[in-house]
Amino acid sequence: MGTKLAIIMKESIPFICHEISTMTSPKPTILITELFGSLVLPIAEHFNMSKFVFWPSSAWNVALSLHTPTLDKVVEGEFTDQEEFIQIPGCNPISPCDLFSPFLDRNDQLYHEYLPMCEELRKVDGIFVNTFLELEAKTILALRSGKIYKVPIYPIGPLIREAKKQNCDDENRDYVIDWLDKQEEESVIYVSLGSGYTMSHEQIKEMALGLELSGKKFVWSLRPPSTKAGNDRYLTAGEDAGSNGVPKTRASVSAFPDEFHKIQNRGLVIMDWAPQLEILKHSSIGVFVSHCGWNSILESVSCGVPIVGWPLFADQLMNAETMAKEIGIGIRLNVAQSTKVVGSEEIGKTIWKIMDKEDIEGCAMRKRVKELKHIAEKIWSQDGPSFCEMTNAFVKMSHTNGV
Numbered sequence: 193m194g195t196k197l198a199i200i201m202k203e204s205i206p207f208i209c210h211e212i213s214t215m216t217s218p219k220p221t222i223l224i225t226e227l228f229g230s231l232v233l234p235i236a237e238h239f240n241m242s243k244f245v246f247w248p249s250s251a252w253n254v255a256l257s258l259h260t261p262t263l264d265k266v267v268e269g270e271f272t273d274q275e276e277f278i279q280i281p282g283c284n285p286i287s288p289c290d291l292f293s294p295f296l297d298r299n300d301q302l303y304h305e306y307l308p309m310c311e312e313l314r315k316v317d318g319i320f321v322n323t324f325l326e327l328e329a330k331t332i333l334a335l336r337s338g339k340i341y342k343v344p345i346y347p348i349g350p351l352i353r354e355a356k357k358q359n360c361d362d363e364n365r366d367y368v369i370d371w372l373d374k375q376e377e378e379s380v381i382y383v384s385l386g387s388g389y390t391m392s393h394e395q396i397k398e399m400a401l402g403l404e405l406s407g408k409k410f411v412w413s414l415r416p417p418s419t420k421a422g423n424d425r426y427l428t429a430g431e432d433a434g435s436n437g438v439p440k441t442r443a444s445v446s447a448f449p450d451e452f453h454k455i456q457n458r459g460l461v462i463m464d465w466a467p468q469l470e471i472l473k474h475s476s477i478g479v480f481v482s483h484c485g486w487n488s489i490l491e492s493v494s495c496g497v498p499i500v501g502w503p504l505f506a507d508q509l510m511n512a513e514t515m516a517k518e519i520g521i522g523i524r525l526n527v528a529q530s531t532k533v534v535g536s537e538e539i540g541k542t543i544w545k546i547m548d549k550e551d552i553e554g555c556a557m558r559k560r561v562k563e564l565k566h567i568a569e570k571i572w573s574q575d576g577p578s579f580c581e582m583t584n585a586f587v588k589m590s591h592t593n594g595v
């Protein structure tokens with residue numbers, strides 16, 4: 193997909209140039225793209241425009257991309273064969289096996305598309321990053337020190353979609369919120385591994401056993417292992433669908449392992465688009481088992497919910513490291529190397545540790561995420577740090593451009 197996106201962006205250049213040239217009154221003065229769009233940025237010079245990138249992921253990932261042209265020169269052989277951690281000046285190092293897909297094969301086209309994007313990133317007038325200082329202080333300070341590469345960095349996050357604008361129908365939303373209203377404060381686990389992943393039969397079994405071991409109630413956003421969910425949405429309490437207005441579940445239910453059926457009466461299973469932000473905002477949620485997509489991390493932070501990290505692909509492994517080591521609001525699960533499955537004990541004990549009121553580390557993570565929540569609440573108020581960062585960037589740019 194990354195390669196396709198890069199090609200689409202390059203082929204779009206003539207059309208984007210045409211569109212910009214038709215904008216005459218007023219003339220546009222800034223071109224803002226995201227990373228894949230950075231391949232379009234050279235046209236900004238032709239139109240005398242400033243060049244900015246909006247970065248929807250972590251500051252640490254910005255640091256990696258800015259450092260990549262240097263790594264390309266100094267690292268010999270494949271990144272994945274390196275025995276040492278990959279170092280980025282001033283930032284937390286990373287294990288080569290946590291690097292995202294462009295680094296997996298230096299001969300692959302994806303790497304050859306990614307490298308020029310990183311070169312373009314070095315030439316911009318500024319990078320708006322969906323993060324904030326207190327979240328990634330170490331990395332943001334390293335980026336601002338110029339040790340990695342001198343590019344102005346503007347942390348303008350957390351930018352998250354309003355709950356009502358998430359793509360979930362009202363019937364589903366009301367059902368899950370009513371169920372959560374009946375639960376005790378910070379007692380429920382929310383599990384969602386993103387929209388692009390279907391668990392294997394084996395993994396669903398381990399997850400179900402893990403949830404059982406945790407002894408807690410749960411909301412689990414899940415697709416059946418091998419059949420399509422069709423119109424099925426929620427599955428609750430061993431009930432065979434429809435008895436209390438719950439949308440019916442049929443064939444797909446039989447695709448789940450027995451371990452899953454055993455625990456159904458302790459939770460709510462969502463087989464459709466979950467109202468994630470509203471679930472996370474609910475006071476009954478105590479922990480989020482997440483694939484560590486950056487938006488999910490930011491939403492969890494904004495709601496003050498600690499995370500059990502279960503990264504799957506793309507930048508998620510790197511995000512999980514940032515979440516656990518730099519931000520300090522959760523724990524990353526270990527995947528058994530022999531089976532590539534996360535075991536039930538690992539799931540159960542990690543959830544327990546984070547939710548346990550007596551556990552010192554768990555308490556520290558919960559305290560930290562609540563502090564970040566309070567900071568995030570005020571960050572976009574007038575004169576709040578992210579508002580000021582954005583304003584400063586444009587003021588600086590308008591002085592440079594004389595606009």
Ligand SMILES: O=c1ccn([C@@H]2O[C@H](COP(=O)(O)OP(=O)(O)O[C@H]3O[C@H](CO)[C@@H](O)[C@H](O)[C@H]3O)[C@@H](O)[C@H]2O)c(=O)[nH]1
Binds near residue numbers: 467506508
């Ligand atoms: O049932 C669902 C599932 C998801 N969401 C929302 O969808 C978004 C998911 O975003 P994210 O957590 O970032 O996951 P992905 O959609 O998987 O994000 C892609 O883009 C991110 C930002 O670049 C990367 O960090 C991820 O690795 C990449 O997979 C969030 O706003 C969720 O609240 C729902 O509302 N309901």
